[in-house]
Amino acid sequence: MKMMTGVRMPSNLIDALFVFMLAAFIGFEVIRHVSPLLHTPLMSLTNALDAIAVVGAIVLVGEKKAPYATVLGVIAIIAATSNVVGGFFITDRMLKMFKTSRPNKSQVTKP
Amino acid sequence: MTPEFAGSQYVIEVIYLIASALFILSLKWMSSPTTARHGILAGEVGMVLAIGGTLLHHGLIDYKWILIALVLGSGIGVPLGMVQMTAVPQRTALSHAFGALCVTLVGSAEFYLQTPTIPKFTMSVLAMEVILGGLTFTGSLIAAGKLQEVLPQRPITYKGQNVVNLALLGVAIVLAVYLVLHPEAKQYFPFIVGIALLFGVFLVIPIGGADMPTVISLLNSYAGLSAAAMGFVLNSKLLIIAGALDGSSGLILSVIMCKAMNRSFTNVLFGAFGQVQASAGGEQEARSVRSATPEESAAILAAANKVVIVPGYGMAVAQAQHKVRELYDLLTKKGVDVRFAIHPVAGRMPGHMNVLLAEADIPYDRLIEMDEINGDFPQTDVALIIGANDVTNPAARTDQSSPIFGMPILDVDKAHTVMVIKRSMNPGFAGIDNPLYYLDQTLMLFGDAKQFVGGIVKELGGH
Numbered sequence: 001m002k003m004m005t006g007v008r009m010p011s012n013l014i015d016a017l018f019v020f021m022l023a024a025f026i027g028f029e030v031i032r033h034v035s036p037l038l039h040t041p042l043m044s045l046t047n048a049l050d051a052i053a054v055v056g057a058i059v060l061v062g063e064k065k066a067p068y069a070t071v072l073g074v075i076a077i078i079a080a081t082s083n084v085v086g087g088f089f090i091t092d093r094m095l096k097m098f099k100t101s102r103p104n105k106s107q108v109t110k111p
Numbered sequence: 112m113t114p115e116f117a118g119s120q121y122v123i124e125v126i127y128l129i130a131s132a133l134f135i136l137s138l139k140w141m142s143s144p145t146t147a148r149h150g151i152l153a154g155e156v157g158m159v160l161a162i163g164g165t166l167l168h169h170g171l172i173d174y175k176w177i178l179i180a181l182v183l184g185s186g187i188g189v190p191l192g193m194v195q196m197t198a199v200p201q202r203t204a205l206s207h208a209f210g211a212l213c214v215t216l217v218g219s220a221e222f223y224l225q226t227p228t229i230p231k232f233t234m235s236v237l238a239m240e241v242i243l244g245g246l247t248f249t250g251s252l253i254a255a256g257k258l259q260e261v262l263p264q265r266p267i268t269y270k271g272q273n274v275v276n277l278a279l280l281g282v283a284i285v286l287a288v289y290l291v292l293h294p295e296a297k298q299y300f301p302f303i304v305g306i307a308l309l310f311g312v313f314l315v316i317p318i319g320g321a322d323m324p325t326v327i328s329l330l331n332s333y334a335g336l337s338a339a340a341m342g343f344v345l346n347s348k349l350l351i352i353a354g355a356l357d358g359s360s361g362l363i364l365s366v367i368m369c370k371a372m373n374r375s376f377t378n379v380l381f382g383a384f385g386q387v388q389a390s391a392g393g394e395q396e397a398r399s400v401r402s403a404t405p406e407e408s409a410a411i412l413a414a415a416n417k418v419v420i421v422p423g424y425g426m427a428v429a430q431a432q433h434k435v436r437e438l439y440d441l442l443t444k445k446g447v448d449v450r451f452a453i454h455p456v457a458g459r460m461p462g463h464m465n466v467l468l469a470e471a472d473i474p475y476d477r478l479i480e481m482d483e484i485n486g487d488f489p490q491t492d493v494a495l496i497i498g499a500n501d502v503t504n505p506a507a508r509t510d511q512s513s514p515i516f517g518m519p520i521l522d523v524d525k526a527h528t529v530m531v532i533k534r535s536m537n538p539g540f541a542g543i544d545n546p547l548y549y550l551d552q553t554l555m556l557f558g559d560a561k562q563f564v565g566g567i568v569k570e571l572g573g574h
Binding site: 012013015016019020023024026027028030031032033034035036037038039040041042043044045046047048049050051052053054055056057058059060061062063064065066068069070072073075076077078079080081082083084085086087088089090091092093094095096097098099100101108 | 130131132134135137138139141142143144147148150151154155157158162165166168170171172173174176179180181183184186187188189190191192193194196199202203206207209210212213214216217218220221223232327331334335338339341342343345346347348349350351352353354355356357358359360361362363364367453455460461462463465466469470472475476477478480531545565
């Protein structure tokens with residue numbers, strides 16, 4: 001890893017840019033098709049998914065490189081985990097409320 | 112990475128790969144209410160896998176604080192997941208703040224861990240990470256404060272505001288560029304974070320309540336982008352993917368909200384809606400309006416064939432949605448066709464009205480989007496407007512001098528009868544007069560939305 005210092009554009013950086021570009025396009029395509037009906041749960045769901053940043057905080061705390069890193073990391077884990085738990089929880093509560101007036105065959109429909 | 116660790120590292124990467132796929136599926140399944148709950152399950156499984164995989168990371172030597180923090184965070188998350196549906200906008204803003212806080216703190220720690228030898232590209236994305244994260248953190252807190260009404264909802268403006276804001280952002284960027292070139296100058300780093308935090312406050316303070324749907328979406332996008340930047344810093348593809356998904360989601364929602372208000376991003380962020388109009392709307396002639404009692408309204412509604420209810424933020428404030436459901440039930444039982452017309456910016460966040468009405472047990476196939484229902488208003492007997500104002504203002508179609516000219520609206524004025532539940536004749540949030548109220552077919556129903564709808568319900572034989 002140390003060798004990378006000084007290298008302008010390491011190849012994994014290019015990989016990362018490709019990943020970002022592709023994910024952004026997938027995001028646009030997938031989310032364009034989300035019904036406006038569900039825009040609020042969509043936002044709370046993306047919020048929960050975005051809290052995946054917790055993995056960075058976990059590594060930071062676990063590697064125990066410096067006391068300040070541990071303190072910042074612990075706060076970061078708490079903040080992100082509250083988003084994970086709260087986000088999934090409230091999204092589920094919201095989606096449970098959406099019912100149709102049409103006679104439905106079964107509550108659980110295959111995707 | 113050294114060969115002896117390669118094995119576990121590959122396992123972790125494969126787990127991240129699966130988690131990324133699950134995240135994409137999770138959003139894909141959100142496209143329809145019938146599959147949406149599968150989406151949550153996919154997201155949850157992906158998240159558990161990702162966190163579990165991370166705990167396998169060979170470099171971890173201390174698990175105590177990780178577990179304590181995970182437990183504490185979950186403890187905070189549960190009540191945040193149980194808030195009332197009317198409080199969802201402020202909860203969402205708060206969670207954007209938490210997400211951004213996490214990103215900013217990790218970014219700051221990474222900077223100090225790597226500082227003298229930090230590569231140029233890493234430093235650039237790290238600066239982006241903490242600037243976006245910092246401004247999203249404070250900006251979202253201010254937005255949450257405004258939505259919770261602990262801060263004034265009206266825009267707070269002063270002269271030269273935009274100059275100050277742009278100058279602040281400029282200074283932060285200059286400092287960031289300097290740090291990229293001289294990564295050893297770590298004394299400047301706190302200033303970058305500090306300015307970003309300050310900028311977030313200044314950015315959202317001048318934005319009024321009616322613009323909150325756009326601002327929340329934009330902050331959502333920033334939170335995602337800052338997480339993606341963090342992914343670049345940590346070289347984590349999982350984070351880049353999740354951040355990019357969240358960023359594009361927020362961006363799409365912001366664009367939809369802007370279109371629904373016929374405004375540009377810059378106008379929302381720097382326009383301070385509500386100030387200009389207050390001075391412009393000077394001439395008030397004493398025009399007459401017709402008003403009606405709950406009894407009269409009930410009679411008109413019961414005689415109608417097709418009724419369209421237009422809910423707005425006022426319905427949420429008055430907590431009238433459950434009374435509205437009773438009205439919906441009674442009218443439907445009488446054979447009246449009742450539907451709801453949802454404007455994209457009704458309420459304080461994208462989709463706000465849909466969630467409130469769904470909570471009140473109104474079937475979602477009765478909630479119709481603006482573009483779909485607008486053609487039906489000429490055949491509608493009664494349009495009942497509850498707590499909505501600007502989204503029904505026909506001046507947006509006809510009056511070039513109106514500040515909302517060009518904004519797509521619900522064409523309620525084309526209905527045979529228009530009934531507007533409103534507290535008084537005071538103009539709405541933006542201070543714009545609504546010519547709808549003076550039309551011949553319009554009846555003003557003065558009173559609190561919940562009480563008035565309750566009155567109609569009582570007349571129709573409910574309780």
